[in-house]
Amino acid sequence: YLFTVTFASTEETTALFKWKATFKNQNNSLLASWTPSSDACSDWYGVICINGRVNTLNITNARIIGTLSAFPFSSLPFLEYLNISRNSLFGTIPPEIGYLTNLVYLDLHTNHISGSIPPQIGSVAKLQIIRLFDNHLTGPIPETIGYLRSLTKLSLGINSLTGSIPSSLGNLTDLSFLFLHVNHLSGSIPEEIGYLRSLTRLDLRNNFLIGSIPTSLGNLKNLQVLLLNDNNLIEKIPPSICNLTSLTILYLSRNNLKGKILQCLGNITTLQLVMMSHNNLSGELPLSICNLTSLQVLNLGRNNLKGAIPQCFGNMSDHLEILDMQHNNLSGTFQSNFSIGRALRSFxxxxxxxxxxxPRSLVNCQRLEVLDLGANLLNDTFPMWLGTLPELQVLSLRSNKLHGPIRTSRFMKNLFPKLRIIDLASNAFTAELPANLFQNFEAMKRVDQTVEDSNNKEGGYYQDSVAVVKKGLELEVDSILSLYVTIDLSNNRFEGRIPSIMGDLIALRVLNLSHNGLQGYIPPSLGNLSSVESLDLSANHLEGEIPNQLTSLTFLEFLNLSHNHLQGCIPTGRQFATFENNSYEGNDGLHGVPVSGGCSRLPKTNNMTELEQESDSTFLSELNWKVVLMGYVCGLIIGFSIAYLMVSARNPDWLCRIAEELEYRILMRRHKESAKLSKELQKMKLLSVAIRVILDSKL
Structure with missing residues (x-):
């Protein structure tokens, strides 16, 4: 008679309960059902039985804190499926794992397991899937894994495994996934890997592999993903790679590969991502790249490529999203009919x-987020037309030959609505800073912690980067779209005042206006930039005092106000206590720590005395009391007389404007004629007040 056993073996139940007793967290609610009085097959969480014997143990993400040292390997001879991933297991994998002779699926990923992989794992002959990634495993990959002829997926990535890749892995002819990435593996890639004709994904990135790419890899006709980046591979890319006609992702970046980009690469029409940056590739760009009708990402940056950009790149307009060829030797001129894709997101x-x-065709790239044409020889004016691109977040045009004023009408709205980085440094822009343009930078007016990082759109294979100057140093910054908000207009010929509206851009982290011809005061509104970390206003013609409002910038790490005409006391407290003398050098009128010992009193000479400091002025002058009195009297008489006449004429507004303009001009010249200007300013202030009093009484 046939019958089915529905209750668990007493031996297996007892063994599993003893293992649970070793856990550090006995109050685990997910395993509360594991009690001696209940039936393991029908009541226990994660346990499945066949004919009364434990067949499946699936307790992934069950908040287990414990080890495998007491796991009942020898008591579970019918176990086929073991998944204890995403817990807090520590300790080693015991050699007793070899007792699980019927095991088909082993998953211990994302724990804290250490030690080496026991060679006894090679005795588990029925294993089809091994997932041990994201642990702390060390030592070599056991040669005995090559005995597991049924293996289809082997994932040992994100550990600290050492030694070479065993050639015995070439025996695993059913293997479709081989993931050994992010370890400390060394030596060359075995030729035997080319025997794995069922392989669809090969990931050996982020190791210390040396030698050339084996020609035998061209045998892997089913391979879809090949990741060999971040190693020390040398020599040329073998032409046999072009035999991989199913390939969708080719990632060879950050090696020491040399030679030309293969012409035959254009035959792999399935390619979607091609990443070969940070190598020593040379020669011109092959026209065959334009045949890649599925290509979404092309990254050839930081090589030695030369020549012009093929005109046929415009043929990829419907599918190419990322084109990165930074830091090469590409030359030539963008033709007037140069076309680049409507799908482009990063250029x-x-x-x-x-x-x-x-190229004016960029105006058609309505999805463009990153545009970096810096450090070229472009000769143009500021491309205000780019402001219509609704998704543009990064605009870098630094170190070119761009010139002329940056002008926009105050009536032009919604320009650059999502811009977070604008870098126009080291050009020849002139005239005043474009206050109306800054007013459009809506994304800089809010501190947004939820900015979408578009780098993840390609599965994390590509990451945007841009060079920014922070703390006086040029840095290459990754994940730029979510991390940095920057304005860099340094090393141009801008003049006039710093617009106070810049204080509205509260998300700014880096503001660099150095090495221009800017004049006037430092706007106190810059004290509103609560997120700013680097502020550089050096090498201009700024004057007046350093606003005390800047002391509220609690994230400020770098400040450079050197080589201006600033004067008065250096603010104290908070971040200002961390800045050294080089932040202020070249300002003869500044005093206080760290330039001088203190700021409680001014230095005295034989013909100078201290004066009270006006609330809206930073200069002090010595005046004889008789001269002051005469000035007051003259100012009052003249002021009242003129005011009376103008009120009688019922047209007083122009006089007020003249008084205010004279007051501003006097302030602008005060550092040259401090004593004389102080007297005139007092007269003009009194005159303005008197006029307004008369106006109020008459009107």
């Missing part, structure tokens, strides 16, 4: 030798 040609004008 980075920084650090080449491109000439001519910024």
């Amino acid at each position: 980075n040609l920084h650090g080449n030798k491109l000439e001519g004008k910024i």
